């Protein structure tokens with residue numbers, strides 16, 4: 503067990519309040535990154551204490567621990583026009599940063615008014631996104647985290663807590 507459901511939801515509520523403080527009267531677009539950020543995006547939107555829109559992108563990233571390499575493929579694009587809008591990119595975890603860097607540069611090409619990053623978890627030593635304000639729920643250590651939307655080979659996304667996957671968990675078939 504890494505984070506209980508109660509710990510996660512309390513932090514989600516405070517992240518929503520921090521973001522609302524940043525945006526005030528503006529109605530931001532929360533861009534959730536499928537599938538790992540689905541749970542987090544929905545809970546963050548529901549905790550947001552003012553109107554907010556939700557939109558989705560699905561991508562497949564092929565990152566490696568070699569931070570210089572990797573590629574990202576777009577599986578599903580946004581179905582809203584974000585030009586002139588305040589965009590919050592919402593992801594469950596920032597690990598190498600490859601996915602988030604790709605999302606920032608892809609969305610920046612669409613002339614939004616602003617981009618902010620919001621990630622529930624951030625692994626150590628991630629290069630910070632210069633020029634992009636970043637809100638992080640929890641800084642966590644290395645290791646594969648599952649639950650609260652995050653999977654290992656399709657499993658564990660429906661765990662309500664977040665957990666560090668053991669070797670036994672990786673081997674489990676059920």
Ligand SMILES: O=P(O)(O)OC[C@H]1O[C@H](OP(=O)(O)OP(=O)(O)O)[C@H](O)[C@@H]1O
Nearest residue numbers: 536537538565595596597598599600601
């Ligand atoms: O910082 P990075 O090294 O790029 O890793 C972060 C990405 O990895 C996870 O997605 P994953 O590729 O596991 O797919 P999923 O969203 O379907 O769970 C996570 O949800 C991020 O999108």
Ligand SMILES: Nc1nc2[nH]cnc2c(=O)[nH]1
Nearest residue numbers: 595597645646647652653
């Ligand atoms: N499920 C999951 N996906 C990741 N992608 C990058 N880091 C992680 C992690 O810790 N868990």
